[in-house]
Amino acid sequence: MMADEELFGELPEQAKPRAGAEPVGAPRLREPMRDQIELRAVDIESLIGQEHPARVIWAYVEGLDLSELEDRVKARENTPGHPPPSPRLLLALWLYATSDGVGSARALDRLCESHDVYRWLCGGVSMNYHTLSDFRVGCADLLDRLLSEHLAALSKAGLVDLEKLTQDGVRIRANAGTGSFRREATLDRQMAQAQAVVEELKREVDADPEASNRRIRAARERAARERSERVQAAQAALAEIKRKRKQLDEKGGNGKKPKEARASTTDPQARVMKMADAGFRPAYNVQVASAAGELIVVTVDVDNNGSDRGLMRPMLERTRSLLGRFPRRHLVDGGFCSAEDIEWAHSEGIDIYCPPTQSRSGVDPYLPRHGDGPGVLAWRARMASEDGKAQYRARTICECIHARWRNWDLRQLTVRGIEKVRAVVLWYALTNNILQGHHLAKP
Template identity: 50%
Template sequence: MADEQLFEALPEQEKPQAEARGAPRLRVPERSQIAMQVAALDDLISEDHPVRSVWAFVDGLDLSALHEAIKAREGQPGHPPAAPQLMLALWLWATVDGVGSARELDRLCRDHVVYRWLCGGVSMNYHSLSTFRIAHMAVLERLLAQGVASMVEAGLVSLDTLAQDGLRVRAGAGASSFRRRARLGELHAAAQTRVERLRAEVETDPAAGDRVRRAARERGARERAARIAAAQERMKELDAERERREKTNKKQVAKQKEPRASTTDADARVMKMANGGWRPAYNMQIISTPEYQVIVAVDIDTSGSDRGLAQTGIETVHAEGYEPANYLVDGGFTKNDDIEWAHANDIKMWCPAGQTKHGTDPYAPKKDDGVGVADWRQRMQNADGRTFYRLRAEHECINAHARRMGLRQLSLRGKIKARIHLLWFAVAHNLMRFFALHAKAQAAA
């Protein structure tokens, strides 16, 4: 009450009025507006973009063998193909970029500025890109060997210590495409019958347009029959392998079901993947210098285990002319016969031992140990040896790069094409490693 008497004489206060606000001013896209942009393709890519280094590398290669195979010549008819340097640079950069499809690369050549810069106005189509990708395995093998040799000569890497690891990559075959021997025989007979029927229809059909369509159907049926025949041949190999395993482990083999082969990718085999699942896949073997993360050699295996593949890897390295003193592998490769063989060839094989059934020390000497196995047990039991073996973990970075660069599932079918895909990755990976090691050496100098 006292407050009302105290302030009753004050004048009423007017509430301040907010200033009137207009509509917000925004920048909106105006795609119908005509604008002139004068710029060369070379101005759209920065001077330090990695794609320029890739092109400089490819442009300096001797690709005379690829030029000799070109049929289009001066003074003769024929549409000129894209330059081999361009095709090689496109696939190398696509591999670095994680692009594994010819159709996707064709689209990028039209829409992406980096790929447009590489093309430089040359039109592309997915068929030519796909054909070039799988047609030059010998060139890729030569590029891989020459790249490693050049880095060794420049003092960027050392091949005294090598590491090998298997990378399981899903195949293009579906899990439902695997059939047993009896079913493969039925499918092959049905495919042959269809091919003969379609061939007869093509020969007797008077309509030219329909004849082309029927010829395409016949070609598809013929290709399917060939894939089924390849699966039958693969089945013979699996049966022979089963017979070999029966000699050493008859009880375990008796529990297994009859082997199966895929009607879409006969070389693929169902393997246990890193996530615990079972998928059709290829076991890609990568041999590298773990300290420098440079790939030295690659190979493809269709077995689901790495056991016994160390000797094959060392033989591959020797065939390339490399003489490592140390060879690092994981526990999946451990095999006493391989350790003895490597020791006989003056190579120290480093690998962990498996756990024993009775929980005893796996590195304890045994009566039947050879000289190489005894030396291996002593090395791996030593603290300095375990410290040196940790270098093998550096190889896992290459596996991570492989996943990032598209080695998750293959779009190509067959062991040979899978090897080509792996070679593209190896060459592209080594190219980027060369740039990094060269820059590091220059900074140190």
């Protein structure tokens, strides 16, 4: 090895700092330089821990048959076209995003570039928010199937008992303002104005020879046409509201003078409902059936009726189509109870557990009443017994599902229309079952 003197030659000696001497010259510091391009070596696999929920979701997604989605992909081997992201990846991204309280496609797109967990899921695959948004609301049928298959697997493993179910409803704020609700006269006036604007813009587009101005007017025409379609949908919703009110009046009404009917021009299917804080806002009534005593969702449904009364039978029929049979016991709160539904359930061999409404006159609600059928009589006796009250206590656990969804930021919807709302709720239901099923399967 060459000596230092031979390698570096004659170097000047550095003067040693003298004790107590004043520093001379400007200080030498390491300052941040953020305008430089930096290449970093990152082990993507080590970005998250082995027990991270994202790994649980990916392990679930890896075992799915998603051929129905993969068959729709137009990019094939030896043919031109840019390959889209894998449906398996899109499914995993939205499942984890749901558990992380992310309900915006744009926000998810940004997280895929900046957040380690989402970068781990993507594994280097780039995303765009249009693809993410379309996938979220466009695969409700797939989510329904996956929810049923996962539930069947949990039942086969003996982790859930589907003989006793609970049902509860939660009202979720709709993507519509209270000021968007209009009466019939206002809707008729807005419809006439919108149609006049559409016709006028059509004439301008046809007569204008300039391409740029024609494109601008075409965009204005499209906006006017969409406005007209929303007003038309609101008129149809208003007619439906009037029809239901007429049916209620024919049955004797509810003793209250109804206000003039109104419908929203933003989301015609939304209805003003009484919320949990006693306020009134546009919302949807999300019905959830779950396994009693467990945080496992069996099925979900979305309704725009502000009351739960009359929604027990449709949910039980939906459960039968899903499971192939009715449950032996069905637990609901007092808002669902109606003598007609209880009699129907009794005829189908279903025991209903629901607390009777307290009478204003102070009469014992568990005593038989004139006109009670055999189903209602059996229900009153059942709920008066200690065993019936003990069975009903298992219903309270289902409230934790709603609480978990609230923690996942399901407070106000970002989509419009019952079908899209149902797709969003299915994401929450499937995500809940995957994570809760993993918890139940642990030894």
